[in-house]
Amino acid sequence: KYERTYFMPPECTYDWVKKDHIDTPPIWCSVDLRDGNQALIEPMSLDEKLAFFQMLVEIGFKEIEVGFPAASETEYNFMRALIERNMIPDDVTVQVLTQAREHIIKKTFEAVKGAPHAVIHLYNSTSVAQREQVFKKSKEQIKKIAVDGAILLKELADQTDGNFSFEYSPESFSGTEVDYAVEVCNAVLDVWQPKASNKAIINIPSTVENAMPHVFATQVEYINKHLKYRDAVTLSLHPHNDRGCGVATAELGVLAGADRIEGTLFGNGERTGNVDIITLAMNMYSHGVDPKLEFSNIPKIRKKYETFTRMHVDPRQPYSGDLVFTAFSGSHQDAIAKGMAWREEKKLYKWSVPYLPVDPVDVGRTYDSDVIRINSQSGRGGVNYVLKQNFGISIPEKMREEVGYLVKHVSDEEHKELSPQWVYEIFEEKYVNTQ
Ligand code: KIV
Ligand code: ZN
16 A cells, blocks of 8 residues: 655665665564653553553564563562463563663562563663763773673573573663774673574663764664674664654664664653654555554554553654644645545555545544544635535535635634534534525
8 A cells, every 4th residue: 555655866875774674674672661661750550561561462562571570579570470370472572671780680580480481681881971970980890790791691591491582782872982882792792602593682772862863873884793693693772762863763773784673652761762663663654564563553552551651642743643644724635635535536545645644544543533624724625525524515616615714714713623513513504504
């Protein structure tokens, strides 16, 4: 139904773009239950987390970071509940976060005992600011924290029954010298000695987004080139959204060589949030690429999300917000109405309706209430569309302008949006009951 509708200039080479990454979705990892949850005013309860996990599974996530079990009783109990209630499908991997500290790593292994497959996600902070101000340690000392953590992870995994993989994040990467971050990641990989049959994940976070997306992509390109064991490593990104560029950062990062994205639904997460996976996935979908996540009923997902997190989705949030498919203005309404009529007349399958980036129906929205809405900015095309769609009334071409002005005038006077019923009543009063 969808294909790319933009035009590339002639003679554009884009040498740095990994062409096979354009049409292949990355591996998605939801961090809603960890990064998303840790940023909530009121963190989710055990039952809410369980229901959220179930929803993520239904959406199709195969990798889900479920928490930081050594950080709180709720997180620990949640991990245990998922395992003891057999809620983790065989094809889903749960991931848990741990700092590189002995007692925390040990508690993390206790929490995941019995999981079918778990990723133990180790992190420590590597930025100049954190090294100097928080830890007061040298580069070598910070690298040693990562390496010691990696050694302990390997030892405990060898001693514990279960199927484990490892992930390492140089936290605060965005403030870290890139060659140093690679040095630390490679030192960790030297400990883990990953194999293509059990890959390690190296996860690059823009912990605090501090650069334009092309800068991050250039960093990813460098890392992709200089990581050791590259065939045995999944290169993952974890974009935050402090400059409002999380989506662009993720997209450019994938084109520069990353294989995997950690993010959240609706971009929940610390401060301005993590990258919004719905936007990323639907951007792919609108280019004809199957993102392998099920977003055919976003309103249903949104309702659950808003209930569990007590957060609110912005009306202009791409693909999900109340107003993102709505046209109030006359020229937009006219173009949409004509585009819809053209589509019907030509029996088109490919989507090409002006002003609508995707068919609202594909994400669970309706034409009746979501697309054409009437206020004082609206025009005759919109008014005709609403009367036809809701009441089967098709106004003759010659009358449309007059009816359009009549309806606009009422909205102007009242300073209000007019419901379809109200539009009908204005029409009825003037044209139906006057005879
Ligand atoms: O944003 C971040 O750096 C993190 C790490 C723990 C991956 O959430
Ligand atoms: Zn994060």
